[in-house]
Amino acid sequence: xxxxxxxxxxxxxxxxxxxxxxxxxxxxxxxxxxxxxxxxxxxxxxxxxxxxxxxxxxxxxxxxxxxxxxxxxxxxxxxxxxxxxxxxxxxxxxxxxxxxxxxxxxxxxxxxxxxxxxxxxxxxxxxxxxxxxxxxxxxxxxxxxxxxxxxxxxxxxxxxxxxxxxxxxxxxxxxxxxxxxxxxxxxxxxxxxxxxxxxxxxxxxxxxxxxxxxxxxxxxxxxxxxxxxxxxxxxxxxxxxxxxxxxxxxxxxxxxxxxxxxxxxxxxxxxxxxxxxxxxxxxxxxxxx
Amino acid sequence: xxxxxxxxxxxxxxxxxxxxxxxxxxxxxxxxxxxxxxxxxxxxxxxxxxxxxxxxxxxxxxxxxxxxxxxxxxxxxxxxxxxxxxxxxxxxxxxxxxxxxxxxxxxxxxxxxxxxxxxxxxxxxxxxxxxxxxxxxxxxxxxxxxxxxxxxxxxxxxxxxxxxxxxxxxxxxxxxxxxxxxxxxxxxxxxxxxxxxxxxxxxxxxxxxxxxxxxxxxxxxxxxxxxxxxxxxxxxxxxxxxxxxxxxxxxxxxxxxxxxxx
Numbered sequence: 001x002x003x004x005x006x007x008x009x010x011x012x013x014x015x016x017x018x019x020x021x022x023x024x025x026x027x028x029x030x031x032x033x034x035x036x037x038x039x040x041x042x043x044x045x046x047x048x049x050x051x052x053x054x055x056x057x058x059x060x061x062x063x064x065x066x067x068x069x070x071x072x073x074x075x076x077x078x079x080x081x082x083x084x085x086x087x088x089x090x091x092x093x094x095x096x097x098x099x100x101x102x103x104x105x106x107x108x109x110x111x112x113x114x115x116x117x118x119x120x121x122x123x124x125x126x127x128x129x130x131x132x133x134x135x136x137x138x139x140x141x142x143x144x145x146x147x148x149x150x151x152x153x154x155x156x157x158x159x160x161x162x163x164x165x166x167x168x169x170x171x172x173x174x175x176x177x178x179x180x181x182x183x184x185x186x187x188x189x190x191x192x193x194x195x196x197x198x199x200x201x202x203x204x205x206x207x208x209x210x211x212x213x214x215x216x217x218x219x220x221x222x223x224x225x226x227x228x229x230x231x232x233x234x235x236x237x238x239x240x241x242x243x244x245x246x247x248x249x250x251x252x253x254x255x256x257x258x259x260x261x262x263x264x265x266x267x268x269x270x271x272x273x274x275x276x277x278x279x280x281x282x283x284x285x286x287x288x289x
Numbered sequence: 290x291x292x293x294x295x296x297x298x299x300x301x302x303x304x305x306x307x308x309x310x311x312x313x314x315x316x317x318x319x320x321x322x323x324x325x326x327x328x329x330x331x332x333x334x335x336x337x338x339x340x341x342x343x344x345x346x347x348x349x350x351x352x353x354x355x356x357x358x359x360x361x362x363x364x365x366x367x368x369x370x371x372x373x374x375x376x377x378x379x380x381x382x383x384x385x386x387x388x389x390x391x392x393x394x395x396x397x398x399x400x401x402x403x404x405x406x407x408x409x410x411x412x413x414x415x416x417x418x419x420x421x422x423x424x425x426x427x428x429x430x431x432x433x434x435x436x437x438x439x440x441x442x443x444x445x446x447x448x449x450x451x452x453x454x455x456x457x458x459x460x461x462x463x464x465x466x467x468x469x470x471x472x473x474x475x476x477x478x479x480x481x482x483x484x485x486x487x488x489x490x491x492x493x494x495x496x497x498x499x500x501x502x503x504x505x506x507x508x509x510x511x512x513x514x515x516x517x518x519x520x521x522x523x524x525x526x527x528x529x530x531x532x533x534x535x536x537x538x539x540x541x542x543x544x545x546x547x548x549x550x551x
Contacts (some may be wrong), residue, residue, distance in 0.1 A: 184375045187345050192389035192440055193365030202392070206379045283378050283420040 103162025115174025368437030
């Protein structure tokens with residue numbers, strides 16, 4: 001933590017072994033922790049997808065795996081098209097999205113203030129933390145049968161599953177964020193004349209926001225998992241429901257198309273939260289994994 | 290302006306392995322407008338003493354007075370600068386400096402005027418709109434000092450403020466702090482484990498003994514001000530340094546402790 005963090009610091013030069021010779025590929029791209037050109041990074045990222053699709057194509061078109069088990073990429077793409085064009089898949093995607101949205105918002109709306117309170121005030125921590133830590137180890141999917149009895153198989157049940165899956169770990173992670181705010185930041189505020197309330201509002205809260213948003217992004221990933229599990233168990237709409245019906249009719253390509261759709265939506269929400277982070281916290285160092 | 294007086298301050302921290310006595314009956318008097326450096330081996334309780342002066346820790350026994358008022362809680366009359374970078378990352382440099390006055394409800398124009406003046410003194414005018422992460426370590430500490438001064442405190446408490454800086458930046462920061470002190474003339478309590486730094490900056494150097502911390506000796510630094518780099522090579526400087534070091538070593542030799550590397 002000294003002068004290395006200045007923005008005008010020059011990039012360090014990877015060590016050259018043989019003087020005079022042009023650096024080879026290894027020293028250019030495989031020096032630990034050295035940056036690589038953006039074009040190369042993008043190219044590598046794209047080629048990883050190409051490789052996976054390529055292996056998939058070889059396995060299916062090459063006749064190594066029977067089409068029933070692994071239909072080729074083209075067949076899956078066509079299935080995805082018919083699902084959206086003729087089978088009203090967009091309605092199912094929307095149904096899933098809606099449930100995630102509500103479940104996520106309700107969880108976050110309670111988990112964020114509670115988490116910050118737990119992380120900031122020892123008394124509140126002592127009351128809530130053991131309980132939440134215990135409930136956290138009860139898997140949300142185990143609650144599904146109970147929630148079906150309570151709420152049926154409609155949206156309420158789905159939202160409840162997401163809520164149970166998300167709320168407890170999210171609360172503890174937000175609590176961690178605010179508990180880890182360096183005490184010196186608070187002490188400085190006191191010596192600058194801040195009251196306890198001012199320290200909370202003007203230091204603890206703003207210091208916590210970046211970590212909170214980052215944890216929301218991670219929580220979104222869990223929300224997708226819990227939703228699909230809930231939809232697989234019992235649902236009349238939603239991506240999980242479509243996947244399960246396809247399985248009943250042995251339409252492997254529809255199953256794979258459904259899974260890929262979830263992946264794409266996950267990427268989309270992740271990108272949204274990364275953007276939100278950069279938009280809200282231009283001063284922050286970087287976004288975590 | 291005010292003096293800082295600690296009388297009979299003791300601090301006992303309860304731990305699982307019994308009580309740890311960090312400070313034992315420490316009495317310190319830093320006269321008005323004096324620059325006092327507090328040195329000692331690590332773990333001698335010098336930072337604890339500073340935190341007690343700030344009101345961040347309540348002593349087990351004893352009292353602190355700043356001017357004629359007893360210290361019971363932290364307050365805006367005692368500005369503090371820590372070793373770690375404690376700027377608020379979400380506030381721009383100017384907003385960091387304005388933080389103290391804004392808590393007190395000082396009007397925006399007055400706040401701005403104070404911040405602009407201080408940033409100019411610190412040579413940071415062009416960074417007023419930057420975020421802390423865009424600054425080097427030395428610049429961050431200058432902003433931290435400006436932030437403390439913006440409240441117009443009676444005393445400044447500094448806990449190894451230059452401890453995280455590299456040697457060159459640190460030397461520049463020390464010169465800079467003497468300049469600021471000449472202009473603002475605050476009473477300063479400056480904790481450090483760098484003896485050179487203490488002699489270069491201080492009117493007095495309070496040498497603390499190892500745990501439990503006591504004031505072992507008050508060494509008056511009679512090198513005339515303004516001081517410069519040339520003073521560091523003088524025989525008088527070497528003599529003072531030798532004297533302070535021998536106080537610390539003699540004390541350490543008894544239980545085989547090691548000095549903290551500066």
